Amino acid sequence: MSRNDEVATLFEEFADLEEARGTNYKPSVYRRAAENIREYQSPIENLAGEGDDALAEIDGVGDAIASKIVEYFTTGEIEELEELRSELPVDIETLTAIEGVGPRTVGALYETLGITTLEELGTAAKAEEIREVKGFGPKTEANIRENISFAREAQQRERLGEARPVADDVLDHLKSADTVSAVETAGSMRRWRPTVGDIDVLVGAPDGNAAVEAFLSWPAVDAEIEAGETKASVRADGFRVDLRVVGSEEFGAALQYFTGSKAHNVTLRNRALDMELKMNEYGVFDVSEIDTPDAGQRVGERVAGESEEAMYEAVGLSWIPPELRENNGEIQAAADRDLPELVEEAAIGGDLHTHTEWSDGGFTIQQMLRGAIDRGYEYHAVTDHAEGPGIFGETGLSEGDLADQTQAVREAADEFPIEVFHGVEANIDADGVVTTDEETLADLDLVVASPHSALDQGRQVATDRLVRAIEHPSVDILGHPTGRLITSRRGLEIDLHAIATAAADHGVAIETNSNPARLDADGPLIRVAVEAGAPIVINTDAHSPREFDNVRYGIHTARRGWAEPADVINTKSADELRAFLESWVAIHHTETTSHPDDASLMAARQMPLMRSQPHRR
Ligand code: DGT
Ligand code: CA
Ligand code: CA
Ligand code: ZN
Numbered sequence: 001m002s003r004n005d006e007v008a009t010l011f012e013e014f015a016d017l018e019e020a021r022g023t024n025y026k027p028s029v030y031r032r033a034a035e036n037i038r039e040y041q042s043p044i045e046n047l048a049g050e051g052d053d054a055l056a057e058i059d060g061v062g063d064a065i066a067s068k069i070v071e072y073f074t075t076g077e078i079e080e081l082e083e084l085r086s087e088l089p090v091d092i093e094t095l096t097a098i099e100g101v102g103p104r105t106v107g108a109l110y111e112t113l114g115i116t117t118l119e120e121l122g123t124a125a126k127a128e129e130i131r132e133v134k135g136f137g138p139k140t141e142a143n144i145r146e147n148i149s150f151a152r153e154a155q156q157r158e159r160l161g162e163a164r165p166v167a168d169d170v171l172d173h174l175k176s177a178d179t180v181s182a183v184e185t186a187g188s189m190r191r192w193r194p195t196v197g198d199i200d201v202l203v204g205a206p207d208g209n210a211a212v213e214a215f216l217s218w219p220a221v222d223a224e225i226e227a228g229e230t231k232a233s234v235r236a237d238g239f240r241v242d243l244r245v246v247g248s249e250e251f252g253a254a255l256q257y258f259t260g261s262k263a264h265n266v267t268l269r270n271r272a273l274d275m276e277l278k279m280n281e282y283g284v285f286d287v288s289e290i291d292t293p294d295a296g297q298r299v300g301e302r303v304a305g306e307s308e309e310a311m312y313e314a315v316g317l318s319w320i321p322p323e324l325r326e327n328n329g330e331i332q333a334a335a336d337r338d339l340p341e342l343v344e345e346a347a348i349g350g351d352l353h354t355h356t357e358w359s360d361g362g363f364t365i366q367q368m369l370r371g372a373i374d375r376g377y378e379y380h381a382v383t384d385h386a387e388g389p390g391i392f393g394e395t396g397l398s399e400g401d402l403a404d405q406t407q408a409v410r411e412a413a414d415e416f417p418i419e420v421f422h423g424v425e426a427n428i429d430a431d432g433v434v435t436t437d438e439e440t441l442a443d444l445d446l447v448v449a450s451p452h453s454a455l456d457q458g459r460q461v462a463t464d465r466l467v468r469a470i471e472h473p474s475v476d477i478l479g480h481p482t483g484r485l486i487t488s489r490r491g492l493e494i495d496l497h498a499i500a501t502a503a504a505d506h507g508v509a510i511e512t513n514s515n516p517a518r519l520d521a522d523g524p525l526i527r528v529a530v531e532a533g534a535p536i537v538i539n540t541d542a543h544s545p546r547e548f549d550n551v552r553y554g555i556h557t558a559r560r561g562w563a564e565p566a567d568v569i570n571t572k573s574a575d576e577l578r579a580f581l582e583s584w585v586a587i588h589h590t591e592t593t594s595h596p597d598d599a600s601l602m603a604a605r606q607m608p609l610m611r612s613q614p615h616r617r
Contacts, residue, residue: 003045007069008038010081016092017084020107027103032060039362039544048073090116094155097488099147099456100140108133118155122148150490157195158239159486161516161553164189166237167199170218177214180205181248186258190322192556194486194519198240202258204251211245250282252307257281263327264320271331272315277303284314323523323559342559343538345552347571350379350418353425353448353479353511353539358405359384360395361543365412371545372418379419379574382409383448388427388435390452397424399440406443419574421445421581425479430454432468434475441474446581448511448539450479455491462492463499470502476581477537478503480513480520491520496528503534509569512561514540514554515547526561536561536568 015030036059037044047054048069055066068078088110095106095118109115112133113124124130125145131138167185174183180203184190187200205211208230215232216224225233230245246254257265257280272279276288280297283305287293290300304310309319317334321342324330333339355361356368363371365382372380384405387396397405406422413420423446426436434441434449441447449469457465470478481499484491503510510529513520518541521529526536538554540547558568565571569580 003043004037004040007044007072008034010034010072010078011037011065013092014078014081014084016096016103016106017081017088019103020088020090020092020110021084022104022107029060029062030065033058033065036060044069045073091118094118094151095121097155098144098151099489100143101147108135118148118152155487157197157487159516160189160192160194160196160519161550163196163199163239164553166220166239166241167201169220170199170201170215170236170241173218174201174203174211174214177211179207179210179214182251184255186244186255187242187260190259191261191325192323192553192560194522194557198242200258201241201243202251202255203243203245204248205245206247208245212243215243248306250305252309252311253283253305254281256308256311259322259325261326264325264331267327267331268315275315277315279311279315284311321559323556324562326523326560328527340562340564343555343563343565343568343571345555347565347568348377348538348551348555349570349572349574349577350377350381351540351542351548351551352381352421352423352446352477352537352570353383353513354381354542355384355425356382358382358401358408359397359425360392363544365409366415368542368545369412369416369418369420371542371548373416374545375548377418379421379577381421381423381446383423383425383446386424386426386436388452389429389454390427396427399437402436402440402444419578421578423447423476425450426475427452428465428469430457430465432465434469434472438474441472444474445578446476447472447474448477448479449475451481451483451492455483455489457492459493459495463495466492466494466499467502470499470506470508475506475508477509477511477539479511479539480515480518480541481510481525482520484520485517486519488517494525496525497532499525500529500532500534503529504532507535509535509537512536512538512554512558512563514538514550514552514557516550516553519553519557521561522557523560526558526563530561530563530567536563537570538568539570 011030011034015027015034018030019027040058047057052063052066052070055061055069072078088107090106090110092103092106095101096103109121113129115121115124121144125141125148128141130136130141130144167189171183171185174180182204184202185200186202188196189199203211212227212229212232216227216234218236220236221234223235225235225240232243234241244254244258269279272284278285278287278293278300282298283302285298285300286303287300293299304314312319312334317331318337318339320330320334320339330339350372354368356363356365369380385391385396387398402424409420409422423444424436425448426434426441428449428451429435430453449472466478466481469475482491482494510521510525512526529536536558538551538558540550540554542548569577572580
């Protein structure tokens with residue numbers, strides 16, 4: 001955690017505590033400051049060293065906040081915050097993580113029932129005490145009870161996007177140790193699950209002790225949990241990190257075993273048994289000539305173990321990418337030599353969902369274009385928020401603003417060697433209406449439509465809502481379909497097949513939003529969409545050029561959904577993509593008059609999307 005994050009977190013807590021005791025105005029000031037501190041591009045401790053005036057350079061940081069920051073850096077605490085904490089001794093971060101529980105609720109529940117923790121809240125909800133509190137009722141109480149279990153589960157898992165940089169750091173550290181010959185992540189991290197329970201690291205090394213030592217000398221280590229001759233566990237940056245060390249002749253076997261998933265491994269081991277092979281974390285062994293194959297772990301003739309490829313080959317399978325190892329048909333596909341050739345980051349031609357300072361982004365159109373060019377992208381879409389439900393205050397653009405922005409985008413596009421699409425992120429209201437004026441949308445190159453409000457609807461209502469938005473003539477992309485926020489908001493529950501079929505019929509691309517808090521659509525929805533023949537798009541929803549880096553999370557999420565490059569519209573060239581977007585408009589706008597060419601136009605539109613292996617499940 002950078003010190004910017006650390007200070008931002010303090011002011012977020014400050015805001016929550018002030019709001020919990022019913023203070024007006026201050027909370028929003030603190031939150032705005034926190035957000036800007038978090039986004040600030042250089043270390044805040046440097047500014048703090050120069051004093052209050054230097055800190056005022058950060059938007060939203062006035063005298064009062066600046067002096068609190070200086071106080072924090074000089075004394076290690078902020079007195080006013082300490083007072084608030086002792087006045088309201090509650091675990092506010094955990095409690096407000098429950099959907100439907102805000103700081104004011106926390107304040108009221110503490111005042112009346114003395115609730116300070118998730119456990120106490122659960123007990124009170126069960127005892128039906130909450131409904132007796134003024135302003136609460138049986139419905140709120142039922143809601144809280146339902147959402148507690150989600151919050152409890154979420155508490156035990158961390159977002160992939162938080163954990164992955166920590167894993168990268170330990171990999172780098174171990175790679176630089178000369179006692180280590182091979183290093184890889186394993187477990188859910190290597191499978192790129194959206195959340196991980198811990199970080200698993202596997203090392204191949206001749207000397208276990210030396211490798212464990214190298215691991216313990218990793219600077220990020222905060223505490224040692226346990227350390228042995230071939231394994232160790234530490235706490236680092238808030239994560240549990242498990243290390244295992246094996247000899248290089250068993251590295252492939254251990255990597256296969258510890259990558260999981262458990263269900264994948266079980267199916268694999270049974271397959272091996274049917275072939276008179278024994279498969280475990282030490283290798284694959286031919287036990288056909290052995291009378292007592294259960295006598296030990298390394299029994300019979302060893303046929304594989306050094307490489308993962310050989311482990312799979314030994315049981316008659318192609319190597320299976322870790323993202324697919326969930327026991328969902330990947331083993332049969334590997335046996336049939338029919339695994340998908342999954343999309344890779346290098347195939348991405350540009351980002352089709354990004355924000356600028358015109359809405360809630362932090363950077364100009366030009367800065368975002370520069371960032372896209374620096375990544376080697378061929379094209380870029382500007383898609384700021386339209387005003388509408390779920391979009392805060394003045395953040396969103398009106399129809400008039402969008403017309404102005406078209407002009408600005410054109411001018412910026414002339415300055416830079418990159419193809420630019422001007423689009424918008426429009427809002428899908430609770431009924432599925434896209435709330436920006438239809439003519440305005442038709443004039444834009446590209447329309448992302450996303451749900452930003454009413455994210456607690458039931459399954460049928462939510463499905464009908466999204467299908468209706470997909471049917472809108474100008475919509476090209478369904479943005480973050482469920483609106484979930486990993487570990488904090490479940491988002492819409494939807495009928496995956498209904499959404500995928502509608503998207504395929506209307507050629508609307510289902511987004512995999514790469515923001516690590518979203519990863520939405522996730523693997524299961526992408527898989528259904530790919531099978532239905534719906535287009536996919538992998539976007540970052542970047543609010544800064546730095547956030548383009550998140551694309552890796554979207555790529556691996558789409559891979560978990562078995563997506564190949566041909567399924568993903570932003571692997572196309574700029575020309576193909578423009579043709580794709582324009583032909584859509586043509587089809588949709590003739591649909592109502594049932595033009596005789598509709599069918600052939602539609603067919604032409606779907607040609608480039610035809611699957612390379614249409615026989616796949
Ligand atoms: P997590 O940490 O909850 O996100 O999920 P994983 O999959 O990383 O699970 P973890 O850390 O408990 O174990 C890492 C891998 O080790 C797991 O994916 C498969 C393997 N493994 C662990 N325990 C068992 C077991 O009892 N049986 C089998 N077959 N594999 C296991
Ligand atoms: Ca794990
Ligand atoms: Ca583990
Ligand atoms: Zn967005």
